[in-house]
Amino acid sequence: xxxxxxxxxxxxxxxxxxxxxxxxxxxxxxxxxxxxxxxxxxxxxxxxxxxxxxxxxxxxxxxxxxxxxxxxxxxxxxxxxxxxxxxxxxxxxxxxxxxxxxxxxxxxxxxxxxxxxxxxxxxxxxxxxxxxxxxxxxxxxxxxxxxxxxxxxxxxxxxxxxxxxxxxxxxxxxxxxxxxxxxxxxxxxxxxxxxxxxxxxxxxxxxxxxxxxxxxxxxxxxxxxxxxxxxxxxxxxxxxxxxxxxxxxxxxxxxxxxxxxxxxxxxxxxxxxxxxxxxxxxxxxxxxxxxxxxxxxxxxxxxxxxxxxxxxxxxxxxxxxxxxxxxxxxxxxxxxxxxxxxxxxxxxxxxxxxxxxxxxxxxxxxxxxxxxxxxxxxxxxxxxxxxxxxxxxxxxxxxxxxxxxxxxxxxxxxxxxxxxxxxxxxxxxxxxxxxxxxxxxxxxxxxxxxxxxxxxxxxxxxxxxxxxxxxxxxxxxxxxxxxxxxxxxxxxxxxxxxxxxxxx
Numbered sequence: 001x002x003x004x005x006x007x008x009x010x011x012x013x014x015x016x017x018x019x020x021x022x023x024x025x026x027x028x029x030x031x032x033x034x035x036x037x038x039x040x041x042x043x044x045x046x047x048x049x050x051x052x053x054x055x056x057x058x059x060x061x062x063x064x065x066x067x068x069x070x071x072x073x074x075x076x077x078x079x080x081x082x083x084x085x086x087x088x089x090x091x092x093x094x095x096x097x098x099x100x101x102x103x104x105x106x107x108x109x110x111x112x113x114x115x116x117x118x119x120x121x122x123x124x125x126x127x128x129x130x131x132x133x134x135x136x137x138x139x140x141x142x143x144x145x146x147x148x149x150x151x152x153x154x155x156x157x158x159x160x161x162x163x164x165x166x167x168x169x170x171x172x173x174x175x176x177x178x179x180x181x182x183x184x185x186x187x188x189x190x191x192x193x194x195x196x197x198x199x200x201x202x203x204x205x206x207x208x209x210x211x212x213x214x215x216x217x218x219x220x221x222x223x224x225x226x227x228x229x230x231x232x233x234x235x236x237x238x239x240x241x242x243x244x245x246x247x248x249x250x251x252x253x254x255x256x257x258x259x260x261x262x263x264x265x266x267x268x269x270x271x272x273x274x275x276x277x278x279x280x281x282x283x284x285x286x287x288x289x290x291x292x293x294x295x296x297x298x299x300x301x302x303x304x305x306x307x308x309x310x311x312x313x314x315x316x317x318x319x320x321x322x323x324x325x326x327x328x329x330x331x332x333x334x335x336x337x338x339x340x341x342x343x344x345x346x347x348x349x350x351x352x353x354x355x356x357x358x359x360x361x362x363x364x365x366x367x368x369x370x371x372x373x374x375x376x377x378x379x380x381x382x383x384x385x386x387x388x389x390x391x392x393x394x395x396x397x398x399x400x401x402x403x404x405x406x407x408x409x410x411x412x413x414x415x416x417x418x419x420x421x422x423x424x425x426x427x428x429x430x431x432x433x434x435x436x437x438x439x440x441x442x443x444x445x446x447x448x449x450x451x452x453x454x455x456x457x458x459x460x461x462x463x464x465x466x467x468x469x470x471x472x473x474x475x476x477x478x479x480x481x482x483x484x485x486x487x488x489x490x491x492x493x494x495x496x497x498x499x500x501x502x503x504x
């Protein structure tokens with residue numbers, strides 16, 4: 001499982017835009033530089049125990065942080081926060097059943113009670129003061145966006161160790177966050193072949209690598225003494241982005257500002273609660289309001305947002321128990337056939353509205369979006385309906401406000417059959433994986449690798465089981481609807497034949 005307060009209330013799946021090019025010709029001369037790996041100005045560059053640059057994804061570690069279940073580091077963090085202005089808490093850090101560690105009620109907590117009260121000076125944002133000001137000044141001149149800025153901030157502060165104000169917080173962060181960022185491509189292909197989350201994970205990994213390469217090319221290579229490669233490298237970026245994906249929160253009452261909130265990010269997720277973090281102007285702190293009471297010894301939960309099991313695995317590295325997540329969904333891929341006589345016309349209409357020849361739509365246990373049926377109508381529509389292509393493509397896009405609940409009874413059966421075929425094709429992939437998962441080869445001669453593979457396989461089995469369950473429900477609904485249509489047609493045909501026989 002995973003611990004910490006995540007991206008609450010709203011889904012935050014950032015894109016990583018290319019950094020702005022530096023227009024200032026004096027930028028390189030702004031900061032004095034030294035050669036031969038010496039420290040620059042007052043920024044310390046720690047290389048002790050530095051193994052990040054030369055490890056494989058499965059072995060990747062960074063020279064800071066702690067084991068995911070460490071209580072000692074978390075207790076030190078709470079003491080530092082208390083000494084720094086965090087008020088007395090009704091919760092304490094403990095090892096828990098749901099998550100490696102979490103916040104547990106120390107006293108009776110009422111429903112509707114506000115907890116935490118973390119003051120803004122103990123919150124990390126893009127405006128936080130840098131222990132190494134030179135790093136912040138360079139990034140400011142290059143207009144680095146908030147996400148990569150915060151990633152660099154974490155690495156810079158972590159590298160300073162005790163010299164950083166945030167050393168106690170960073171020491172309590174997991175050395176390797178649970179995240180699909182740490183799955184190799186082979187592991188993604190092997191364990192998540194049936195799920196569309198695999199593509200999302202590959203895209204996210206590609207974005208993180210692309211962001212790092214962009215920073216390295218545009219900034220790090222120009223200031224090697226301020227951004228030494230033994231500190232600012234791809235492995236430390238995986239760590240920092242893993243922390244951001246799993247812990248960064250968006251605060252609605254602070255104009256949607258994103259922030260890391262120490263102590264609050266020890267809270268675990270429950271699908272049964274809806275409360276989230278926000279800034280409270282009256283108390284001038286980050287709080288959340290409980291939506292249920294807690295007895296002493298009970299773990300206190302918060303919501304990471306209305307996310308599917310796949311999205312929870314993607315960012316936080318865990319999958320809720322099957323059937324416990326009311327927001328669970330599975331992405332069904334629908335594709336336009338190249339053999340279609342109107343392929344180019346249909347594709348042109350789709351692209352006009354930001355869609356492609358292959359499109360994914362979310363399906364929940366309660367049904368699917370209207371956009372899915374509009375896409376299906378477009379795919380099966382004959383050349384005689386080319387006048388409707390534009391309308392169907394627009395209705396298939398979630399970026400338009402056109403009427404989406406369209407009806408085309410003349411092709412409804414074909415559209416439903418097309419969706420059913422796609423659904424059953426996806427089900428067969430899940431079933432194939434789940435059947436094979438029991439006989440996957442596991443190398444018992446490597447205990448650490450064995451534990452990792454068992455862990456990843458179990459996550460994949462849990463995800464695929466929950467996603468296939470939703471598809472089975474969709475399959476049942478589609479088959480029933482098609483049966484009703486066809487039985488209605490058969491009944492109408494029988495009535496017609498009866499009338500015809502009367503006049504013979």
